[in-house]
Amino acid sequence: MTVRETCELAKKHAAYPALLTSEEKNEMLAAIADALTDNSSEILSANAKDIENGKDLPAYLIDRLRLTEERIAGISEGIKQLIKLDDPVGKVLASWVNHAGLSIRRISVPLGVIGIIYEARPNVTCDVTALCIKTGNAIVLRGSKDAFITNQCLVRVMKNALEKHGFESEFIQLIEDTTREGAAEFMHMDDYVDVLVPRGSANLIRTTKKSATIPVIETGAGNCHLYLEKTGDIKVALDILLNGKLQRPGVCNALESLLVDKDIAEEALPVLVKALIEKSVTVHGCQKTIASCPEFADKIASATEADYATEYLGYEISCKVVENEREAIDHINKYGTHHSDAIVTRDEAAADMFRREVDSAAVYVNASTRFTDGFEFGFGAELGISTQKLHARGPLGPEQLTSFKYVIDGNGQCRK
């Protein structure tokens, strides 16, 4: 099937998941969760072919690509968790009576057809499909060619499970053309696809944003900051700094930059920078940072403008001494990616200024930026972290995968 035919088919069947009851959707999820574990040997042998074909890939890509019995069980467990969540569709979000006596209700509905372009992570194939079922959306999956045999097997297993339980399955579609041209064509299928979510490298996201005629939800880039304000608790800052930088350095909500108020720099920086260096983190410090840490000044790299704008995603961090909170906020709004930023302070006025003025999806007071996550927020699932302002900001949970319609009841009203 061509890219267009695949998208057309998903669109044609989009009303089906939209009109299912909560019970039916949960029954589908249970069927899929069971089918994945029941068919794990078939899935693992498909995955083995992808691994074999990808033997020249870097080790970290192979690791992402590889499925195991344990990973399949984890995916299945994640899908079962969705069953417990509230159905986000069909909720009355607002209701009122207008001047003409019309009863107006705003009711949540699915978005329609969700397209997703992603890299060689086969778990995404199942996670996203399950999330779309829960939210009543049709789905067009466009995974990487490196995972194609696995993806094809996973989709077949999921669709068979639905059909065996008496459900339709054509609203789930996997694009067979995994070429670059196929991806470009997919991005222009706005006649059939209502929203496109690129999940992967900064380059993929940039290309999608530039090329797509389908509305895109941008996800991913996180140049996140921790600002230690002059009244802040240095011990709290240290905990949050190490958690933010080290707990999982490769993710978008990891810390990439530390800002320290000049009034607390001489006391705090030797403690903070020392801990980073001991954990093998390369610190790119401003001149004042270096001056504040005479004991290990030679171990601090000189920070450049480029450092402040870099999302390292690894054992590196930039560090800057700021005059005051004004400079800290301006720096964050200038160099950050409006993802997640934190202040450590004991001064409520300083906290409030930070909450109001930092223009980010998640603004933290005395807590780690690592909490920006659908599961940590309590959404039960997520499709990614949106860094745009349109439609949804922050973790894309089930609620964020819905739109709404107005339902208006009258008794013959006409407009005057």
Place this chain on the structure above:
Amino acid sequence: MTVRETCELAKKHAAYPALLTSEEKNEMLAAIADALTDNSSEILSANAKDIENGKDLPAYLIDRLRLTEERIAGISEGIKQLIKLDDPVGKVLASWVNHAGLSIRRISVPLGVIGIIYEARPNVTCDVTALCIKTGNAIVLRGSKDAFITNQCLVRVMKNALEKHGFESEFIQLIEDTTREGAAEFMHMDDYVDVLVPRGSANLIRTTKKSATIPVIETGAGNCHLYLEKTGDIKVALDILLNGKLQRPGVCNALESLLVDKDIAEEALPVLVKALIEKSVTVHGCQKTIASCPEFADKIASATEADYATEYLGYEISCKVVENEREAIDHINKYGTHHSDAIVTRDEAAADMFRREVDSAAVYVNASTRFTDGFEFGFGAELGISTQKLHARGPLGPEQLTSFKYVIDGNGQCRK
């Protein structure tokens, strides 16, 4: 100034309106409303130049372009109405405590910089600026070259009013380059503009959607249907039909198509079609429509596939006899633009099927589609009617011009 410089300037000053209090924003609106009427002679003489330059334009465009004392007073009055509305910014939309004891609040914030591309309607310049002030957004206006002298004058009057009252005004920007190339460049200013709203012809909207790298909110296209179900009251259908088709035929929520259940066609169609013909509406009917109206069959044009897909925006309508509600809903979802569609029925089950299955921004039971409008809905203002599902659907009122941020308060929590 170049297009880029103009957008950059708006972005640079976007934090200013975002952080104003409700009182300050209302004070700005009052200052602008007064300044427009106080400076009407300056505005009218600028407008006279545009009218003079545009003397070769069609009469309806001249009419849109023309300002009068009365129209200026109307614009001023509209801005004063905004003062009474609730401030949509800074509202706590949701709040909860997560598993780690973090207090999480979702708080409404402005979108940032709103871009608008529009045709030669100078009222839009003021309406949109005022709406952006109310919602704390910066604004980049890109009006038609035919209205440029008027727009420049209006923007100068508004900015002077703000400055005279001690406010900044750089967050309001008018693009000076009104060439086609300038518009194309504007559509790519995603570094500075958060959302782009094209207001005007279907062609403008299509071009914007195809070209823009800024997220677009699509507005405007309305191929709206009235379906008379077999239990429906013919008198109610007649009222809604004439209101929908004739009260203002050139707007997006006007009716463009009539569907009649076959069981009521012979009774209803002679009444409905006769009334349309008497009001000089050209009816494009299916063969069954024509057969149901033997007395004036010769006055009904034969409907083609193209007719069902046409938004006439004038004294024309398509008309089709359908087998049942299933066919009506499928027809609406296939040929419609997901804007506004109505059913006339006395059967609650039929009403509910229509409410659930018609995939439109506004679904009416026994009421006119003409009510899809920010003012009629009670929003107090609108930027247009969104026909997309992402972000906002239906009338774009003040609330729809906001995004949100998560504000998270902790006492040192780190992620496990």
